Amino acid sequence: MNMRNVLTIVYFVLTIYSFSGGLVHGVANYSSWKLISTEDFPAVHKLVDRRILAVYVPFFFLSVAVNILLIWFHPPAISTMLVVIAAVLNLFIWVSTATQAIPIHKQLDQAKSTELIDRLVKVHLYLRLIPGSLVMAAMALMMYEALGAAS
Numbered sequence: 001m002n003m004r005n006v007l008t009i010v011y012f013v014l015t016i017y018s019f020s021g022g023l024v025h026g027v028a029n030y031s032s033w034k035l036i037s038t039e040d041f042p043a044v045h046k047l048v049d050r051r052i053l054a055v056y057v058p059f060f061f062l063s064v065a066v067n068i069l070l071i072w073f074h075p076p077a078i079s080t081m082l083v084v085i086a087a088v089l090n091l092f093i094w095v096s097t098a099t100q101a102i103p104i105h106k107q108l109d110q111a112k113s114t115e116l117i118d119r120l121v122k123v124h125l126y127l128r129l130i131p132g133s134l135v136m137a138a139m140a141l142m143m144y145e146a147l148g149a150a151s
Contacts, residue, residue, distance in 0.1 A: 003073060004073050004074060004075045005075060007066055007069055007070055007073055007074075008070065008074060008075055008078065008142075008146060010066055011063065011066045011067055011070055011139075012139060012142075012143060014059055014060075014062055014063035014066060015063050015067075015086075015135065015136070015139050016136075016139075017059055017063075018056070018059055018060040018063045018132075019132050019133075019135065019136050021055070021056045021059070021060075022056065022060070022124075022128060022129070022132060023129065023132070025052060025056065026121070026124040026125075026128065026129060029048060030117060030120055030121045030124060031117075031121060033045070033108075033112075033117050034114055034117055036112065038111075038112045041108070041111070041112035042108075042109055042110060042111060042112070045105070045108050045109055045112075046109055049105060049109070060094075061094075063090070064087070064090045064091065064094055067083065067086055067087045067090050068087050070083045070087075071083050071084055071087060074142075075146055075149070076149075077145050077146050077148070077149030077150075078142045078145045078146055079141075079142070079145060082138045082141055082142050082145070083138075083142065085134075085138050086135050086138040086139060086142075089131045089132075089134050089135045089138070090135055092127075092131055093127070093128050093131050093132060093135075096123065096127035096128060096131075097127075097128065100123045100127060101120060101123050101124065101127075101128070104116050104119055104120045104123065105120070108120070
């Protein structure tokens, strides 16, 4: 198996893992944080964030790096435009996370705020989940192109 195919498979796996993990974390956790008591919230939030940092964040960052590499090293059957679109969307998610979500999380480490949780839910939906869904659609089209060329 050549490097292009290995990179492509790694990208597909990391993208599915990252999107799924982000979807579950954002949808299941964020809104339920309103149910945690004010006094317990900072400790719970810090614990959850540490775990997310360990099991999710490295894989998302790696998926973006592999996506960027695929711009130059994708299989010929896969459209360069799809790879670039996915990379731009992934970079948008990355920047949105760094500039919008992380500052909210840092504030939530200090104290519970329903207003901040609501903002985080909106940031997650509009700046991460919707663009992430478009990344998944682009990736599905890439898979279709790659599998179509293989048959």
